[in-house]
Amino acid sequence: MRTLTMLAVSLSLFTGCIRSPIAMMASTRPLQQGGYTELGPVEETDCLWYLFSVFPISSGNDFQGAMRDAIRQKDGDALIQVTAETYYQNFLIVSRYCTIVQGIAVRSSPSIAPAR
Secondary structure, three states: OHHHHHHHHHHHOOEEEEEEEEEEEEEOOOOOOOOEEEEEEEEEEEEEEEEOOOEEOOOOOOHHHHHHHHHHHOOOOEEEEEEEEEEEEEEOOEEEEEEEEEEEEEEEOOOOOOOO
16 A cells, blocks of 8 residues: 555656746737727637657647637637736646637728728
C-alpha cells in the first residue's frame, strides 16, 4: 500500500496546469462607433499537442487562427472586447499548449456614400 501511495504522489508531480493572460484589445480592427452590429459572444480554442512535453504531435496553438475561427462562428468580420489567454496541461505522456480567444463577434455596417 505504501508503494502505491508513493507511486501516486510521484506521478502527480509530473502533471499540472498553468494558465496566463496574453492579450486584451478593444477590437480586432478599427471600427467606427455605431458602425457595426453585435452578433453575440464567441470563444475559440486552438491547441498544440506534445509527446513527453517535447515532441509536437499536432499542429495548432495559433492566435490568429483561433481569432479567425471565433469571428466565423457568428459569420462576422471582426471581434470587440477581445481577450486571449494560454494554458498548458501536462498529463505524463502527452501535454497540450492552448490559446483561447474570447470576444463579441460583430459585422460592420456598409458605408453610406454622400449624395451628389
